[in-house]
Structure formats: C-alpha cells, structure tokens
Amino acid sequence: MTSMQPFWWLALPVLLLPVWWHMRKRERTRTDILATARFLPAAAPQQQRVLRWSDVLLLLVRMALLFMLLAWLAVLVMPWKGDTVFIDPSLESSPWAAQQxxxxxxxxxxxxxxxxxxxxxxxxxxxxxxxxxxFLILAPRAAMPALPPRLAHAAELRLAPSAIAAQPPVAAAATPRKRHVVVSAPAERLPRWQALFAAFSTAADGANLYLLSDTPTTDTELIVWDHSGNEPPASWKAPLWWRTAVTNGQTQTPEGLAWTAPQWPLHDVDAARALYERWQAATAQMSPYPMPAQTLKAGRKEPLAAPLARSPEWLALALLALFAIERILTHARSR
Known part of the structure; x- marks a missing residue:
C-alpha cells in the first residue's frame, strides 16, 4: 500500500479514544435489600474498581472505523496494476510494435x-x-524533458523506425488549424485580401485555415489595417499587424508587432509567397528536442506524493459499512 498524504498517520493516537470511552463507562445496577439483612450488623459499603472489558466487538468496530477514516484522509492506495505497455495509437496495429x-x-x-x-x-x-x-513505452518519437525522468518503476522507451513513424495514422485525418485574422480595408480592396488569404489556406497542404472577421477577439493573431490615413481603434490588439506606411519596416507597438509597407503584395505571386513564408517562420512553434530510445532504471524508492490525489472508492465503501455496523451494534446494546 502507498499513502499519498502520510502526515495524517500522525493522528493514529485517536484510536485510543474508544478505549478510553469504554474504560470510563459505568453500568448502574439496582440494589435490593434482603429481608434477612436486618439481623446483620450495619457496615458502610465499600466499592472496588475492577477493570473489565465489555462490548469488545463494539470497541473493535469503533477503532476500525477511526482507522479507516485516517486511511481515507491519508489517501491510502493499494497498487494493483502490473507490467504495462504504453503504445501510441498510430503503432497499435504495426508488426514492429508486436515484435517489441x-x-x-x-x-x-x-x-x-x-x-x-x-x-x-x-x-x-x-x-x-x-x-x-x-513500463514499456512504444512511440514514433518522444520529446526530451527538461530534467531526466525519475520514476519509482523501471521504464524502457523504444522508438519506431523512421519508415514506420512517417506513416500517418489512419484516424488522424488532417484537421486544419484555424487561425483568426481581422481585415480592415476599403470595400474595393477587401476582395483582394480575401483572395490572398484563401490562397494562404491552400498552402502547406491545407494545414491552416484562415478565418476573416471585422473585429478582433482573444483568438485573433493578425490584424490587417489597410488604411493609409486613419488610425485603428485603441482597443484593437493582436500579436501581429500589417499596416500601410510610407516605408517597409518592423515596429513594436503597444498594440502588437507591426509590419509596414507602402503597398502590400496582393498581385505579385513571389512577393506574396515571401510574405507567407516570413509570417510562418515568425509564428512557427518550436519543435522539442527528440529523446533517444533508452532504458530508465527506477530512480525513487516510492512514488511521488500527489497533493491532489483522491482516495479509492473501496475505502469510502469500507468506511460507510463500518459506520453502519457501529450504529447497529450501538442500537442493539442499548435495547
């Protein structure tokens, strides 16, 4: 068994409370005077305290009830799982996984x-x-963690060959990433911007889907402000801006990073491709450093204590059953 909140076991002395309660308990018995007692000399009654255990079963049930309550608070967990293979869904049906x-x-x-x-x-x-x-871990690739993993169990990481890992899973149909863009432009230029972002949506095998809107939200990552004389509303904010200006440049503003140009490339294919590649390079997510296949020995004697761990259901059921038994025995004793 493993206790995830071991400090609760410091309250084990409360198990002595039922013992103290049973020892202090006194039973009153009715005294009847015999008729022949009149012929005996009078004597002051003497009392002698005798330690006698009574209702032992009820005492044991109450002590077990308190013990189960402490076990429930200490999150006592009984490990029941054995050897386990963690496998990526894309490798589930591959012969390589079965061989490993x-x-x-x-x-x-x-x-x-x-x-x-x-x-x-x-x-x-x-x-x-x-x-x-x-633990046996089968994956096409694994990211290198910031610190070496330290587990209480031995784990072996095996990576699929590149030929197998390159095969996309059957159920992983390409779902384009939705990217929100706000375009503010004159009515005669708005169709050109719509056509430009429609072309961007077909690039990279349709990995991105650009959704155009009129006002920014928390999901907006780009604002196109195609007005040379007017300023955008002060409440508009986005990580990146495309704005019309006299010269080409890049400026960091309180509203976000602004790319400026005197005329945006709405017709030049090469310039549009260069703009797209620059944009994707600036917003590309960093790829984690790959972790090589290796065998990890157990680095801890016991698993880490989880601060938010929950007690298993069987402890709660046992606590409820003991409480019901204690109530039944108490009621039967008072009858």
Missing part, C-alpha cells in the same frame, strides 16, 4: 494509450502500479 512487446517479454502485459505529457503523467499516477511493475 514480445522481445521485451511483456506479451501478457496490459496496454494503455500513450499519454500526451508522458513523464509528468507517469510521475503523478505511478502509485497505481505495483513496485515490481515495468
């Missing part, structure tokens, strides 16, 4: 889908696995 499972001797191991944040997820949830359990 057999070569690792984990043919009878349970299988679970690969979590998105693998190492942090394992650190938070590995208390559910038995101490001798092993």
């Amino acid at each position: 499972v057999q070569s690792a001797g984990m043919g009878a191991a349970a299988r679970e889908p690969l979590p998105a944040d693998l190492w942090n997820w394992l650190a938070r949830n590995e208390h559910e696995w038995r101490p001798e359990a092993r």
Whole structure:
C-alpha cells in the first residue's frame, strides 16, 4: 500500500479514544435489600474498581472505523496494476510494435494509450502500479524533458523506425488549424485580401485555415489595417499587424508587432509567397528536442506524493459499512 498524504498517520493516537470511552463507562445496577439483612450488623459499603472489558466487538468496530477514516484522509492506495505497455495509437496495429512487446517479454502485459505529457503523467499516477511493475513505452518519437525522468518503476522507451513513424495514422485525418485574422480595408480592396488569404489556406497542404472577421477577439493573431490615413481603434490588439506606411519596416507597438509597407503584395505571386513564408517562420512553434530510445532504471524508492490525489472508492465503501455496523451494534446494546 502507498499513502499519498502520510502526515495524517500522525493522528493514529485517536484510536485510543474508544478505549478510553469504554474504560470510563459505568453500568448502574439496582440494589435490593434482603429481608434477612436486618439481623446483620450495619457496615458502610465499600466499592472496588475492577477493570473489565465489555462490548469488545463494539470497541473493535469503533477503532476500525477511526482507522479507516485516517486511511481515507491519508489517501491510502493499494497498487494493483502490473507490467504495462504504453503504445501510441498510430503503432497499435504495426508488426514492429508486436515484435517489441514480445522481445521485451511483456506479451501478457496490459496496454494503455500513450499519454500526451508522458513523464509528468507517469510521475503523478505511478502509485497505481505495483513496485515490481515495468513500463514499456512504444512511440514514433518522444520529446526530451527538461530534467531526466525519475520514476519509482523501471521504464524502457523504444522508438519506431523512421519508415514506420512517417506513416500517418489512419484516424488522424488532417484537421486544419484555424487561425483568426481581422481585415480592415476599403470595400474595393477587401476582395483582394480575401483572395490572398484563401490562397494562404491552400498552402502547406491545407494545414491552416484562415478565418476573416471585422473585429478582433482573444483568438485573433493578425490584424490587417489597410488604411493609409486613419488610425485603428485603441482597443484593437493582436500579436501581429500589417499596416500601410510610407516605408517597409518592423515596429513594436503597444498594440502588437507591426509590419509596414507602402503597398502590400496582393498581385505579385513571389512577393506574396515571401510574405507567407516570413509570417510562418515568425509564428512557427518550436519543435522539442527528440529523446533517444533508452532504458530508465527506477530512480525513487516510492512514488511521488500527489497533493491532489483522491482516495479509492473501496475505502469510502469500507468506511460507510463500518459506520453502519457501529450504529447497529450501538442500537442493539442499548435495547
């Protein structure tokens, strides 16, 4: 068993409360004077305190009830999972994955889908696995974490060859990334901007879908302000602006980064392509450094204590059952 909140066990002395209560309890018995007592000399009654255990079953149930309450507060977890294979859905049906499972001797191991944040997820949830359990991780690629993973279980990371990893999963149909753009331009120039962003939506195999609107929102990443004499509203903000100005340039403003040009390339294909590539390079997300395949030994004796861990359901059911038994025994004793 693993306790995720071990400080609650410091309250174990409360188990002595039922013992103290039972020892202080006194039973009053009715005293009847015998008829022949009149012939005996009078004597002052003497009382002798005798320690006698009574209602032992009720005492044990109350102590067990308090113990289960502490176990519930301490988040006592019983590890029940064994060897597990974490596999990426794109490799589920590949012969390579089956070969790796057999070569690792984990043919009878349970299988679970690969979590998105693998190492942090394992650190938070590995208390559910038995101490001798092993992890086999099959993935097309893995991001290198900032710090080396330290788990309480041995884990082996195996990466699929490039020929297998390059195959897109069947269910992963390309869903274009929606990118919100605000275009403010004269009515005669607005169709040209619409045609330009429609062409941008077909670039890169349709990986991006550019949605045009009139007013910015929190999702807006680009504002096109095609007015040479007017200023945009002060409330408009976006990470990037395309504005008409006398010269080409790049200026950081309180509203966002502004790219300026005297005339935007709405007809020149080469200039539009250069603008698109510059935009994508400026907003491209950094790719994490790949993690090589390796075997990780257990770096901890026990799993990390999870501050937000919850007690399992069986502890709550046991607590409820003991409470019901205690009430029944108390009622039966008072009858």
